[in-house]
Amino acid sequence: xxxxxxxxxxxxxxxxxxxxxxxxxxxxxxxxxxxxxxxxxxxxxxxxxxxxxxxxxxxxxxxxxxxxxxxxxxxxxxxxxxxxxxxxxxxxxxxxxxxxxxxxxxxxxxxxxxxxxxxxxxxxxxxxxxxxxxxxxxxxxxxxxxxxxxxxxxxxxxxxxxxxxxxxxxxxxxxxxxxxxxxxxxxxxxxxxxxxxxxxxxxxxxxxxxxxxxxxxxxxxxxxxxxxxxxxxxxxxxxxxxxxxxxxxxxxxxxxxxxxxxxxxxxxxxxxxxxxxxxxxxxxxxxxxxxxxxxxxxxxxxxxxxxxxxxxxxxxxxxxxxxxxxxxxxxxxxxxxxxxxxxxxxxxxxxxxxxxxxxxxxxxxxxxxxxxxxxxxxxxxxxxxxxxxxxxxxxxxxxxxxxxxxxxxxxxxxxxxxxxxxxx
Numbered sequence: 023x024x025x026x027x028x029x030x031x032x033x034x035x036x037x038x039x040x041x042x043x044x045x046x047x048x049x050x051x052x053x054x055x056x057x058x059x060x061x062x063x064x065x066x067x068x069x070x071x072x073x074x075x076x077x078x079x080x081x082x083x084x085x086x087x088x089x090x091x092x093x094x095x096x097x098x099x100x101x102x103x104x105x106x107x108x109x110x111x112x113x114x115x116x117x118x119x120x121x122x123x124x125x126x127x128x129x130x131x132x133x134x135x136x137x138x139x140x141x142x143x144x145x146x147x148x149x150x151x152x153x154x155x156x157x158x159x160x161x162x163x164x165x166x167x168x169x170x171x172x173x174x175x176x177x178x179x180x181x182x183x184x185x186x187x188x189x190x191x192x193x194x195x196x197x198x199x200x201x202x203x204x205x206x207x208x209x210x211x212x213x214x215x216x217x218x219x220x221x222x223x224x225x226x227x228x229x230x231x232x233x234x235x236x237x238x239x240x241x242x243x244x245x246x247x248x249x250x251x252x253x254x255x256x257x258x259x260x261x262x263x264x265x266x267x268x269x270x271x272x273x274x275x276x277x278x279x280x281x282x283x284x285x286x287x288x289x290x291x292x293x294x295x296x297x298x299x300x301x302x303x304x305x306x307x308x309x310x311x312x313x314x315x316x317x318x319x320x321x322x323x324x325x326x327x328x329x330x331x332x333x334x335x336x337x338x339x340x341x342x343x344x345x346x347x348x349x350x351x352x353x354x355x356x357x358x359x360x361x362x363x364x365x366x367x368x369x370x371x372x373x374x375x376x377x378x379x380x381x382x383x384x385x386x387x388x389x390x391x392x393x394x395x396x397x398x399x400x401x402x403x404x405x406x407x408x409x410x411x412x413x414x415x416x417x418x419x420x421x422x423x424x425x426x427x428x429x430x431x432x433x434x435x436x437x438x439x440x441x442x443x444x445x446x
Contacts, residue, residue, distance in 0.1 A: 080411030082283025140167025152201030208261030214362030242281025
């Protein structure tokens with residue numbers, strides 16, 4: 023046994039064993055995807071309807087986006103093979119300008135991932151003696167960045183989820199600290215609710231703090247001036263636009279990997295802050311930037327979005343309404359007001375969720391299994407992500423499969439004369 027094998031043996035095996043069990047028995051994780059055709063993927067020789075992808079607007083396979091990527095690869099190659107501190111290509115400059123315009127900030131910087139954003143930006147914001155106030159439900163990558171800041175001397179405090187009153191008290195109690203950073207998400211996809219960003223920004227302003235918002239699920243989906251017909255709003259600038267939160271105090275972090283289908287992250291904010299980050303970020307000094315064809319795809323996706331974004335969001339909202347209406351008679355949807363594309367089916371036990379997920383997959387519906395969701399930590403859930411790439415027939419197929427699975431599992435539970443686990 024090698025030294026690394028011995029190291030693995032000394033570590034906890036709980037998670038690897040669980041993943042291996044789910045992979046072998048249920049096929050619910052680590053799916054071997056052989057091909058993609060619209061909203062379907064080929065898994066183990068079968069075409070499965072994919073409700074596991076957050077490609078909300080369906081742009082990842084838009085031919086204008088794919089063609090732009092191919093042309094850029096021919097023109098630019100894969101990369102400049104040099105850190106950004108030494109050279110900046112035209113694609114990056116154009117994309118950063120377009121992102122800043124989209125989100126209504128002065129400047130933006132692109133990063134390979136939101137992980138690198140969090141690890142670079144949060145230690146910089148906190149400095150050697152600052153305090154980070156993190157929402158207890160903040161995205162795990164943001165929390166990793168917050169904990170990284172403690173190595174430089176910063177403190178991390180947690181406030182109850184979305185409780186801006188408790189946050190204000192904590193900020194008041196730490197008023198003597200010069201650097202105070204509030205960390206939260208823009209939208210919490212599990213229940214489709216937006217953060218109380220206006221109130222959080224107001225509390226931060228009162229106590230001279232800044233707000234770090236991971237808005238990856240909101241970028242490209244949410245926008246300004248929502249209406250009954252257009253519940254996501256217009257423009258796709260994200261949760262801050264949707265809620266009317268002013269810039270200036272907010273570090274706006276996001277990703278184009280969800281609504282736009284292109285794996286590029288960004289941080290946006292005031293010009294002076296972004297310039298300082300560009301000159302000091304470890305990612306910019308030591309790491310390669312995103313691949314140039316990916317940047318070209320991102321630019322093309324933003325262009326398609328500018329032309330068709332409103333239509334795609336309207337189509338997506340229609341799918342979510344159809345989905346919810348089709349399951350309303352079950353009385354088991356957790357939040358009758360949520361039109362967020364991620365729809366959750368909750369279960370009392372992990373075994374019940376696993377069984378339902380396996381049964382759906384047998385009916386060629388791929389949903390995501392989630393243990394101990396933060397909003398219902400005692401149970402488990404199946405998560406289905408609706409996209410504009412689906413059509414009405416796809417949504418109806420999912421509805422029929424879910425109803426059939428719930429009925430089958432309930433009948434099975436009743437036949438065993440036990441209380442049903444299948445409570446959504």
